[in-house]
Amino acid sequence: MSSSSSVSVVSGATARLLPGGPVADEVLAEVAASVGRLRAAGVTPALATVLVGDDDASAGYIRIKQRQAAELGFASPHVHLPASASQADLHAVLADFNADSGVHGVLVQHPIPGGLDYDRALAEVDPDKDVDGMHPVNMGRLALGLPGPLPCTPAGIEALLAFHRVPVSGREVVVLGRGATLGRPLAMLLAQKRPTANAAVTVVHTGVADWPRYTRRAEILVAAAGVPGIVRPEHVRPGAVVVGGGVRYEGRRLLPDVDESCARVAGAITPRVGGVGPTTVAMLFRNAVRAAQRQTGLG
Ligand SMILES: NC(=O)c1ccc[n+]([C@@H]2O[C@H](COP(=O)([O-])OP(=O)(O)OC[C@H]3O[C@@H](n4cnc5c(N)ncnc54)[C@H](OP(=O)(O)O)[C@@H]3O)[C@@H](O)[C@H]2O)c1
Numbered sequence: 001m002s003s004s005s006s007v008s009v010v011s012g013a014t015a016r017l018l019p020g021g022p023v024a025d026e027v028l029a030e031v032a033a034s035v036g037r038l039r040a041a042g043v044t045p046a047l048a049t050v051l052v053g054d055d056d057a058s059a060g061y062i063r064i065k066q067r068q069a070a071e072l073g074f075a076s077p078h079v080h081l082p083a084s085a086s087q088a089d090l091h092a093v094l095a096d097f098n099a100d101s102g103v104h105g106v107l108v109q110h111p112i113p114g115g116l117d118y119d120r121a122l123a124e125v126d127p128d129k130d131v132d133g134m135h136p137v138n139m140g141r142l143a144l145g146l147p148g149p150l151p152c153t154p155a156g157i158e159a160l161l162a163f164h165r166v167p168v169s170g171r172e173v174v175v176l177g178r179g180a181t182l183g184r185p186l187a188m189l190l191a192q193k194r195p196t197a198n199a200a201v202t203v204v205h206t207g208v209a210d211w212p213r214y215t216r217r218a219e220i221l222v223a224a225a226g227v228p229g230i231v232r233p234e235h236v237r238p239g240a241v242v243v244g245g246g247v248r249y250e251g252r253r254l255l256p257d258v259d260e261s262c263a264r265v266a267g268a269i270t271p272r273v274g275g276v277g278p279t280t281v282a283m284l285f286r287n288a289v290r291a292a293q294r295q296t297g298l299g
Pocket residue numbers: 153176177178179180181182183184204205206207211224225226227230245246247248276277280
């Protein structure tokens with residue numbers, strides 16, 4: 001199971017590393033097996049992607065997802081709309097995918113050009129085909145504990161902690177950030193009644209000026225602010241588990257919320273690169289194959 005190393009790149013660090021790669025590998029192996037069963041039953045699961053505009057990074061992300069989809073055995077129909085596309089053009093593409101029973105999951109690559117409204121587009125996706133798990137209906141399902149696609153990054157963090165056998169149940173988790181993508185859904189997820197969750201969760205944000213008072217007592221601290229270097233060793237309880245979710249990109253340079261020196265204080269920590277990211281992508285495909293299973297009644 002866990003293949004984490006106790007050797008960190010930060011000198012003087014003793015924290016055990018919690019890489020996301022092996023977690024993703026395990027999840028994707030399960031996804032590939034599920035896809036194989038669906039195909040054997042005559043259903044090719046299809047994850048449709050929509051790209052609007054010509055942003056190089058977004059086009060690159062879509063290509064990576066399509067390649068991975070193909071490797072896993074998914075069909076991946078794709079629509080590329082020009083940057084001049086209207087909101088109605090985008091909604092029309094989504095309506096077609098919603099109506100197509102051969103398409104089981106739909107992904108709109110974020111960000112979309114400035115004149116378009118991503119949230120409105122997301123709301124047009126059939127909630128049962130929403131592989132990001134971010135549709136308002138799916139956020140509602142999460143809040144109510146109903147089955148449905150889970151938001152990928154929070155679900156990836158729960159899987160990462162479970163894979164590395166970090167006990168969560170009954171422990172104090174502090175999440176720095178209440179954003180819709182990460183902090184807020186993660187807090188809901190880790191407070192659910194389930195052996196890999198079941199935590200006492202506190203969420204802090206800019207409204208809590210003395211947030212270090214809370215993070216310093218956390219047994220598990222999740223950084224979800226998107227402010228490079230905001231979490232420093234003095235914010236971490238010695239021996240705590242630190243998960244770096246928040247990142248900002250400057251060009252291709254990744255700037256994480258968690259300062260690397262936290263590895264000197266933490267008991268376990270996600271690596272600067274290859275922590276939460278790979279688990280997020282794995283959860284996207286897990287949502288896609290589960291969507292196909294639910295829609296076809298197979299598996
Ligand atoms: N690794 C991955 O795969 C992955 C995937 C998705 C997202 N992310 C990252 O996760 C981060 C969070 O994204 P999001 O969309 O959920 O959040 P978001 O909407 O960007 O909100 C950030 C949150 O952090 C809080 N915050 C910002 N600066 C703060 C400060 N100085 N002190 C205390 N709190 C502060 C904000 O507080 P207020 O609410 O008070 O403004 C807000 O709640 C981003 O960096 C994003 O890139 C990573």
